[in-house]
Amino acid sequence: MGSYYIGVDLGGTKIATGAADATGRILVRDLRPTEAEKGTDASIANIKASIRQVLKELGGDSQVRGIGIGSPGPLSAEEGIVYSSPNLGWNHVPIRRILEDEFGIGVKLENDANVAGLAEWRFGAGEQCRNMIYITVSTGIGGGIIVDGQLFAGSLGFAGEVGHMTVVENGPLCGCGRRGCLEALASGTAIGRKGREIARLGVPTSMRDLVDGDIDRIDSVVVAKADAAGDPWAREIVDEAIRYLSIGLGNLVSVFNPDRIVIGGGVSNIGDRLFEPLKRMILTRAIRESAAHVQILRAKLGGDIGILGAICLVVE
Ligand SMILES: [Zn+2]
Numbered sequence: 001m002g003s004y005y006i007g008v009d010l011g012g013t014k015i016a017t018g019a020a021d022a023t024g025r026i027l028v029r030d031l032r033p034t035e036a037e038k039g040t041d042a043s044i045a046n047i048k049a050s051i052r053q054v055l056k057e058l059g060g061d062s063q064v065r066g067i068g069i070g071s072p073g074p075l076s077a078e079e080g081i082v083y084s085s086p087n088l089g090w091n092h093v094p095i096r097r098i099l100e101d102e103f104g105i106g107v108k109l110e111n112d113a114n115v116a117g118l119a120e121w122r123f124g125a126g127e128q129c130r131n132m133i134y135i136t137v138s139t140g141i142g143g144g145i146i147v148d149g150q151l152f153a154g155s156l157g158f159a160g161e162v163g164h165m166t167v168v169e170n171g172p173l174c175g176c177g178r179r180g181c182l183e184a185l186a187s188g189t190a191i192g193r194k195g196r197e198i199a200r201l202g203v204p205t206s207m208r209d210l211v212d213g214d215i216d217r218i219d220s221v222v223v224a225k226a227d228a229a230g231d232p233w234a235r236e237i238v239d240e241a242i243r244y245l246s247i248g249l250g251n252l253v254s255v256f257n258p259d260r261i262v263i264g265g266g267v268s269n270i271g272d273r274l275f276e277p278l279k280r281m282i283l284t285r286a287i288r289e290s291a292a293h294v295q296i297l298r299a300k301l302g303g304d305i306g307i308l309g310a311i312c313l314v315v316e
Pocket of ligand 1: 183
Protein backbone atom coordinates (compact mmCIF):
# COMPACT_ATOMS: atom_id res chain seq x y z
CA MET A 1 0.00 0.00 0.00
CA GLY A 2 1.10 3.57 -0.57
CA SER A 3 1.53 6.25 -3.22
CA TYR A 4 4.12 5.82 -5.93
CA TYR A 5 5.41 7.65 -8.97
CA ILE A 6 6.71 6.08 -12.14
CA GLY A 7 9.66 7.50 -14.05
CA VAL A 8 10.68 6.45 -17.55
CA ASP A 9 14.19 7.24 -18.74
CA LEU A 10 13.83 6.89 -22.50
CA GLY A 11 17.04 6.67 -24.50
CA GLY A 12 18.02 5.70 -28.01
CA THR A 13 19.33 2.31 -26.89
CA LYS A 14 17.55 1.51 -23.63
CA ILE A 15 14.46 2.23 -21.59
CA ALA A 16 14.87 2.35 -17.81
CA THR A 17 11.66 2.54 -15.81
CA GLY A 18 11.31 2.76 -12.06
CA ALA A 19 8.72 3.34 -9.38
CA ALA A 20 9.62 5.41 -6.35
CA ASP A 21 7.98 7.01 -3.37
CA ALA A 22 7.98 10.80 -2.90
CA THR A 23 11.42 10.70 -1.25
CA GLY A 24 13.00 9.23 -4.38
CA ARG A 25 13.47 5.73 -3.00
CA ILE A 26 13.22 3.44 -6.04
CA LEU A 27 11.38 0.22 -5.20
CA VAL A 28 10.93 -1.44 -8.56
CA ARG A 29 12.90 -1.18 -11.80
CA ASP A 30 12.73 -2.47 -15.33
CA LEU A 31 15.43 -2.18 -17.98
CA ARG A 32 14.99 -3.20 -21.59
CA PRO A 33 16.21 -2.25 -25.06
CA THR A 34 14.37 0.54 -26.91
CA GLU A 35 14.72 -1.26 -30.24
CA ALA A 36 14.48 2.10 -31.99
CA GLU A 37 15.77 0.46 -35.18
CA LYS A 38 12.56 -1.62 -35.38
CA GLY A 39 10.48 1.53 -35.76
CA THR A 40 8.31 3.87 -33.72
CA ASP A 41 5.56 1.33 -32.94
CA ALA A 42 8.08 -1.18 -31.62
CA SER A 43 9.76 1.33 -29.29
CA ILE A 44 6.38 2.55 -28.01
CA ALA A 45 5.35 -1.07 -27.36
CA ASN A 46 8.56 -1.51 -25.35
CA ILE A 47 7.83 1.58 -23.25
CA LYS A 48 4.32 0.28 -22.51
CA ALA A 49 5.65 -3.18 -21.65
CA SER A 50 8.27 -1.66 -19.32
CA ILE A 51 5.67 0.43 -17.46
CA ARG A 52 3.31 -2.57 -17.30
CA GLN A 53 6.08 -4.69 -15.76
CA VAL A 54 6.78 -2.05 -13.09
CA LEU A 55 3.06 -1.73 -12.29
CA LYS A 56 2.81 -5.49 -11.98
CA GLU A 57 5.75 -5.77 -9.58
CA LEU A 58 4.44 -2.86 -7.56
CA GLY A 59 1.25 -4.79 -6.88
CA GLY A 60 -2.40 -4.01 -7.45
CA ASP A 61 -3.10 -2.21 -4.17
CA SER A 62 -0.43 0.46 -4.72
CA GLN A 63 -1.58 3.83 -5.90
CA VAL A 64 0.39 5.26 -8.83
CA ARG A 65 -0.04 9.04 -8.90
CA GLY A 66 1.66 9.82 -12.17
CA ILE A 67 4.06 8.76 -14.89
CA GLY A 68 6.95 11.03 -15.87
CA ILE A 69 8.97 10.49 -18.99
CA GLY A 70 12.36 11.96 -19.88
CA SER A 71 13.10 11.75 -23.58
CA PRO A 72 15.64 13.01 -26.08
CA GLY A 73 14.22 16.04 -27.90
CA PRO A 74 13.32 18.25 -29.51
CA LEU A 75 9.93 17.91 -27.90
CA SER A 76 7.05 19.90 -26.50
CA ALA A 77 6.52 19.28 -22.79
CA GLU A 78 3.33 21.34 -22.96
CA GLU A 79 1.79 19.27 -25.78
CA GLY A 80 3.39 16.00 -24.67
CA ILE A 81 4.76 15.41 -28.16
CA VAL A 82 8.25 14.33 -29.24
CA TYR A 83 8.68 16.34 -32.45
CA SER A 84 11.70 14.64 -33.90
CA SER A 85 14.44 12.70 -32.27
CA PRO A 86 17.43 11.46 -34.25
CA ASN A 87 18.21 9.05 -31.37
CA LEU A 88 14.76 7.49 -31.37
CA GLY A 89 13.92 7.88 -35.04
CA TRP A 90 10.64 9.44 -33.90
CA ASN A 91 8.70 12.08 -35.76
CA HIS A 92 5.83 13.89 -34.03
CA VAL A 93 4.87 11.18 -31.54
CA PRO A 94 2.13 12.22 -29.02
CA ILE A 95 3.65 9.99 -26.34
CA ARG A 96 1.78 11.60 -23.45
CA ARG A 97 -1.64 10.90 -24.94
CA ILE A 98 -0.59 7.40 -26.02
CA LEU A 99 0.47 6.50 -22.46
CA GLU A 100 -2.48 8.21 -20.78
CA ASP A 101 -4.86 6.25 -23.03
CA GLU A 102 -3.02 3.03 -22.22
CA PHE A 103 -2.75 3.37 -18.44
CA GLY A 104 -5.37 5.92 -17.39
CA ILE A 105 -2.75 7.75 -15.31
CA GLY A 106 -1.57 11.36 -15.80
CA VAL A 107 1.67 11.55 -17.84
CA LYS A 108 4.24 14.35 -18.10
CA LEU A 109 7.00 14.65 -20.67
CA GLU A 110 10.24 16.65 -20.54
CA ASN A 111 13.60 16.54 -22.30
CA ASP A 112 16.31 14.39 -20.78
CA ALA A 113 18.73 17.14 -19.76
CA ASN A 114 16.00 19.15 -18.00
CA VAL A 115 14.86 15.99 -16.25
CA ALA A 116 18.42 15.27 -15.07
CA GLY A 117 18.62 18.83 -13.73
CA LEU A 118 15.39 18.34 -11.80
CA ALA A 119 16.69 15.08 -10.34
CA GLU A 120 19.93 16.64 -9.10
CA TRP A 121 18.01 19.60 -7.72
CA ARG A 122 15.45 17.55 -5.78
CA PHE A 123 17.33 14.39 -4.82
CA GLY A 124 21.02 15.11 -5.53
CA ALA A 125 23.71 17.77 -5.21
CA GLY A 126 21.24 20.65 -5.63
CA GLU A 127 19.60 19.98 -2.24
CA GLN A 128 16.60 22.02 -3.34
CA CYS A 129 18.53 25.30 -3.32
CA ARG A 130 16.70 28.28 -4.81
CA ASN A 131 18.58 28.69 -8.10
CA MET A 132 20.62 25.96 -9.71
CA ILE A 133 22.14 25.18 -13.07
CA TYR A 134 22.78 21.58 -14.07
CA ILE A 135 25.19 20.86 -16.88
CA THR A 136 25.99 17.46 -18.30
CA VAL A 137 29.25 17.11 -20.19
CA SER A 138 29.39 13.85 -22.11
CA THR A 139 29.19 13.19 -25.86
CA GLY A 140 27.20 16.42 -25.98
CA ILE A 141 26.63 19.22 -23.48
CA GLY A 142 23.14 19.69 -22.10
CA GLY A 143 21.64 21.54 -19.21
CA GLY A 144 18.70 22.22 -16.98
CA ILE A 145 18.05 25.54 -15.26
CA ILE A 146 16.13 25.78 -11.99
CA VAL A 147 14.93 29.26 -11.06
CA ASP A 148 13.14 29.81 -7.74
CA GLY A 149 12.77 26.05 -7.33
CA GLN A 150 11.11 25.57 -10.72
CA LEU A 151 12.44 24.28 -14.01
CA PHE A 152 12.97 27.28 -16.28
CA ALA A 153 11.52 26.14 -19.59
CA GLY A 154 11.52 29.34 -21.64
CA SER A 155 8.68 30.55 -23.86
CA LEU A 156 8.59 27.48 -26.09
CA GLY A 157 10.19 25.00 -23.71
CA PHE A 158 13.64 25.09 -25.28
CA ALA A 159 15.54 26.89 -22.51
CA GLY A 160 18.57 25.34 -20.86
CA GLU A 161 20.49 24.50 -24.03
CA VAL A 162 23.76 25.55 -22.43
CA GLY A 163 25.78 23.45 -24.88
CA HIS A 164 24.75 25.66 -27.77
CA MET A 165 26.02 28.95 -26.42
CA THR A 166 28.45 30.37 -28.94
CA VAL A 167 31.84 30.72 -27.25
CA VAL A 168 34.05 31.12 -30.36
CA GLU A 169 33.01 32.99 -33.47
CA ASN A 170 33.47 30.72 -36.52
CA GLY A 171 34.73 27.96 -34.24
CA PRO A 172 34.44 24.23 -34.93
CA LEU A 173 31.21 22.88 -36.41
CA CYS A 174 28.63 21.72 -33.87
CA GLY A 175 26.07 18.92 -34.22
CA CYS A 176 23.37 21.62 -34.29
CA GLY A 177 24.77 22.97 -37.57
CA ARG A 178 26.22 26.17 -36.14
CA ARG A 179 29.83 26.94 -35.26
CA GLY A 180 31.72 27.53 -32.05
CA CYS A 181 29.11 26.20 -29.62
CA LEU A 182 30.38 25.18 -26.17
CA GLU A 183 29.50 21.58 -27.10
CA ALA A 184 31.81 21.73 -30.12
CA LEU A 185 34.71 22.86 -27.89
CA ALA A 186 34.37 21.14 -24.52
CA SER A 187 32.24 17.98 -24.88
CA GLY A 188 33.70 14.48 -24.75
CA THR A 189 33.26 14.35 -28.53
CA ALA A 190 35.23 17.59 -28.95
CA ILE A 191 38.01 16.37 -26.63
CA GLY A 192 38.32 13.10 -28.59
CA ARG A 193 38.35 14.91 -31.93
CA LYS A 194 41.12 17.22 -30.72
CA GLY A 195 43.11 14.19 -29.52
CA ARG A 196 42.92 12.62 -32.99
CA GLU A 197 43.91 15.90 -34.64
CA ILE A 198 46.98 16.26 -32.42
CA ALA A 199 47.99 12.61 -32.83
CA ARG A 200 47.80 12.97 -36.63
CA LEU A 201 50.30 15.82 -36.48
CA GLY A 202 52.91 13.23 -35.60
CA VAL A 203 53.92 14.86 -32.31
CA PRO A 204 55.33 12.51 -29.63
CA THR A 205 52.15 11.87 -27.67
CA SER A 206 51.29 8.79 -25.62
CA MET A 207 47.71 9.05 -26.92
CA ARG A 208 48.89 7.22 -30.04
CA ASP A 209 50.52 4.46 -27.97
CA LEU A 210 47.37 3.96 -25.89
CA VAL A 211 45.48 2.90 -29.05
CA ASP A 212 48.41 0.95 -30.60
CA GLY A 213 48.75 3.52 -33.35
CA ASP A 214 45.09 3.28 -34.43
CA ILE A 215 44.42 7.02 -34.18
CA ASP A 216 40.71 6.65 -35.02
CA ARG A 217 40.26 4.96 -31.64
CA ILE A 218 41.36 8.03 -29.68
CA ASP A 219 38.37 9.33 -27.73
CA SER A 220 37.93 11.50 -24.65
CA VAL A 221 38.68 8.55 -22.34
CA VAL A 222 42.04 8.00 -24.06
CA VAL A 223 42.83 11.72 -23.84
CA ALA A 224 41.95 11.75 -20.13
CA LYS A 225 44.10 8.68 -19.52
CA ALA A 226 47.10 10.23 -21.32
CA ASP A 227 46.53 13.46 -19.40
CA ALA A 228 46.49 11.61 -16.07
CA ALA A 229 49.78 9.96 -17.05
CA GLY A 230 51.37 13.37 -17.65
CA ASP A 231 51.25 13.62 -21.45
CA PRO A 232 51.71 17.35 -22.19
CA TRP A 233 49.67 17.22 -25.44
CA ALA A 234 46.70 15.61 -23.71
CA ARG A 235 47.10 18.07 -20.84
CA GLU A 236 46.76 20.99 -23.25
CA ILE A 237 43.59 19.47 -24.75
CA VAL A 238 41.98 19.01 -21.32
CA ASP A 239 43.11 22.48 -20.19
CA GLU A 240 41.56 24.00 -23.30
CA ALA A 241 38.22 22.22 -22.75
CA ILE A 242 38.21 23.45 -19.14
CA ARG A 243 38.90 27.02 -20.29
CA TYR A 244 35.91 26.91 -22.64
CA LEU A 245 33.73 25.39 -19.93
CA SER A 246 34.79 28.20 -17.60
CA ILE A 247 33.72 30.76 -20.21
CA GLY A 248 30.31 29.11 -20.61
CA LEU A 249 29.74 28.62 -16.91
CA GLY A 250 31.12 32.05 -16.04
CA ASN A 251 28.56 33.62 -18.38
CA LEU A 252 25.78 31.59 -16.76
CA VAL A 253 26.93 32.66 -13.30
CA SER A 254 26.81 36.32 -14.32
CA VAL A 255 23.38 35.96 -15.94
CA PHE A 256 21.64 33.76 -13.35
CA ASN A 257 23.51 34.36 -10.07
CA PRO A 258 22.83 30.72 -9.08
CA ASP A 259 23.45 29.14 -5.68
CA ARG A 260 24.86 26.00 -7.22
CA ILE A 261 26.15 24.66 -10.50
CA VAL A 262 26.01 20.88 -10.66
CA ILE A 263 28.11 19.13 -13.28
CA GLY A 264 27.39 15.59 -14.44
CA GLY A 265 28.10 13.41 -17.46
CA GLY A 266 31.11 11.26 -18.33
CA VAL A 267 33.61 14.11 -18.56
CA SER A 268 32.87 15.11 -14.94
CA ASN A 269 34.44 11.79 -13.90
CA ILE A 270 37.90 13.32 -14.34
CA GLY A 271 37.09 14.87 -10.98
CA ASP A 272 39.38 17.43 -9.32
CA ARG A 273 41.37 17.76 -12.54
CA LEU A 274 38.24 19.45 -13.90
CA PHE A 275 36.67 21.00 -10.84
CA GLU A 276 39.64 22.73 -9.21
CA PRO A 277 40.74 24.83 -12.24
CA LEU A 278 37.11 25.41 -13.21
CA LYS A 279 36.28 26.89 -9.81
CA ARG A 280 39.35 29.13 -10.00
CA MET A 281 38.65 30.33 -13.53
CA ILE A 282 35.00 31.10 -12.88
CA LEU A 283 36.16 33.59 -10.26
CA THR A 284 37.76 35.57 -13.09
CA ARG A 285 34.94 35.16 -15.60
CA ALA A 286 31.81 36.18 -13.71
CA ILE A 287 30.50 39.09 -11.67
CA ARG A 288 32.52 39.03 -8.44
CA GLU A 289 29.66 38.65 -5.94
CA SER A 290 27.99 35.92 -7.99
CA ALA A 291 31.27 34.06 -8.56
CA ALA A 292 32.08 34.17 -4.85
CA HIS A 293 28.62 32.86 -3.97
CA VAL A 294 28.19 29.96 -6.38
CA GLN A 295 29.13 26.41 -5.40
CA ILE A 296 30.44 24.22 -8.22
CA LEU A 297 29.53 20.62 -7.40
CA ARG A 298 29.73 17.19 -8.92
CA ALA A 299 26.45 15.43 -9.74
CA LYS A 300 25.51 12.80 -7.16
CA LEU A 301 22.90 10.53 -8.64
CA GLY A 302 24.76 8.36 -11.14
CA GLY A 303 22.78 5.88 -13.24
CA ASP A 304 19.39 6.56 -11.63
CA ILE A 305 19.36 10.22 -12.61
CA GLY A 306 17.01 9.68 -15.57
CA ILE A 307 14.41 7.68 -13.66
CA LEU A 308 14.50 10.03 -10.66
CA GLY A 309 14.24 13.11 -12.89
CA ALA A 310 11.22 11.71 -14.71
CA ILE A 311 9.66 11.06 -11.30
CA CYS A 312 10.29 14.72 -10.37
CA LEU A 313 7.91 15.70 -13.18
CA VAL A 314 4.97 14.11 -11.37
CA VAL A 315 5.89 14.06 -7.69
CA GLU A 316 3.87 16.55 -5.64
ZN1 LIG B 1 25.50 23.77 -31.24
